[in-house]
Each structure stands twice: as structure tokens, then as C-alpha cells.
Amino acid sequence: MNPLSTPPHGLSIPQELWERVGEAYSTPGRAYHAIHHIVSVLRTYDEVARDQGWIHPAEVFLALVYHDAIYSAGAANNEERSAAFARREIERWFPPRTLEADMADRLIQLTAHHGSLERGAVTREEALFLDCDTAILGAPPEEFDEYDRQIAEEYGALPIEVFERGRRAFLGRLLAKDHVFLSDYFEKRLGDAARANLRRRVQR
Numbered sequence: 216m217n218p219l220s221t222p223p224h225g226l227s228i229p230q231e232l233w234e235r236v237g238e239a240y241s242t243p244g245r246a247y248h249a250i251h252h253i254v255s256v257l258r259t260y261d262e263v264a265r266d267q268g269w270i271h272p273a274e275v276f277l278a279l280v281y282h283d284a285i286y287s288a289g290a291a292n293n294e295e296r297s298a299a300f301a302r303r304e305i306e307r308w309f310p311p312r313t314l315e316a317d318m319a320d321r322l323i324q325l326t327a328h329h330g331s332l333e334r335g336a337v338t339r340e341e342a343l344f345l346d347c348d349t350a351i352l353g354a355p356p357e358e359f360d361e362y363d364r365q366i367a368e369e370y371g372a373l374p375i376e377v378f379e380r381g382r383r384a385f386l387g388r389l390l391a392k393d394h395v396f397l398s399d400y401f402e403k404r405l406g407d408a409a410r411a412n413l414r415r416r417v418q419r
Contacts, residue, residue, distance in 0.1 A: 223264070223272035232308050239284040239300070247365035248283045256282075259347045267400055270340050274315050277305060278322035279347060288369040294327035330389055334397055342397035352395060352412060353405025359412040386413050 240250040281301035395409040396402040
């Protein structure tokens with residue numbers, strides 16, 4: 216058992232790798248995009264593994280572990296840099312050809328497009344991966360509100376009116392879609408709760 220989650224069968228993760236992950240997610244300026252977020256998305260990963268199954272469980276697992284490894288609020292290249300970091304770590308810790316580093320890279324870079332992707336634009340595996348990352352939108356109201364507060368904290372350097380304008384615009388675009396989530400699995404489980412949270416936040 217490692218500090219975050221049980222890796223998929225056949226994926227042995229050294230303790231030093233987890234220590235480096237912990238260091239990456241402990242950099243200044245993180246309120247939401249910290250290690251607790253990774254713990255949460257890996258729990259959701261486990262739920263999908265149990266209920267739906269993953270085609271590439273190891274690559275998805277590692278993409279979730281590393282998807283916010285490099286983070287600075289508002290930076291345009293967080294995802295690109297996180298993907299590059301993940302590729303280096305995968306190539307360092309795992310034997311050649313045992314994992315598809317290209318797949319982990321692609322999954323991480325897809326997170327740059329949260330809110331703008333349409334359902335037909337991604338595969339089932341990609342949709343489930345992305346929805347693991349955004350499952351917080353369908354959390355109980357108090358958990359959603361804490362997430363929202365933490366995002367505001369990360370953007371604390373912005374004038375509040377600038378942050379609020381951008382935040383409401385982003386959440387409003389999600390609310391305007393027919394589906395909040397890209398997969399049927401998450402939409403059926405969390406779609407109604409997510410819309411209620413988004414509506415309440417946008418109208419605040």
C-alpha cells in the first residue's frame with residue numbers, strides 16, 4: 216500500500232517515486248491542486264476500475280498522479296509541463312516498453328481543455344479520465360463550496376472582480392452544456408448534482 220492509492224495490478228511503484236510526487240504537490244500557491252486532490256481523483260479512479268474497468272489502467276493511473284504536478288494558477292503551460300514531467304518520471308522509473316508514456320502525456324495535456332471538449336471529441340477512456348478530474352463538480356454542496364473557496368485562494372493575486380468574472384464565465388459555460396460530464400457513467404451519477412452546484416455558484 217502506498218500513501219495515495221493501490222496501483223493497478225502489475226504496476227509496482229517505488230517509495231521514492233511517491234516521495235517525489237509529494238514534493239511536486241507541496242509547492243507554494245496550491246490550495247486545491249495539492250496532494251488531497253490527487254488522493255480524491257485516485258479514489259474515483261478506483262470506483263471506475265470497479266464499475267467500468269480501464270483499458271489502460273497503468274497509464275491512466277499515472278496520468279492522474281501527475282496531471283497537476285506542475286501548477287501555477289493561471290499559467291498557460293501547466294498541463295504541457297506536467298505532461299513532460301510525467302514522461303521523464305515514467306521513463307526513469309519503469310522499464311522501456313512496459314508503459315505507453317505517449318498515452319499518459321496525451322491524457323494530461325487533454326486536461327487543458329476542460330469545459331471546451333465535446334463528447335465525440337474523446338475516446339471512452341479519455342472521457343472517464345477527464346471526468347475523474349472534474350468529479351468534484353458533482354460533490355455534496357459543502358465539498359463543492361470548499362473546492363470553490365480553494366480555487367479562489369489560488370487566484371488570490373487577482374482583483375476579486377476579475378476572478379469572479381472569469382470564474383462565473385467558465386462555470387456558466389459548463390452549465391449551458393447538455394452534459395456536464397463527458398462520459399455517461401459520470402453524467403448519470405453526478406450530472407444533476409453538478410448542475411445544482413454550478414447553478415447555485417453562478418447565481419451567487
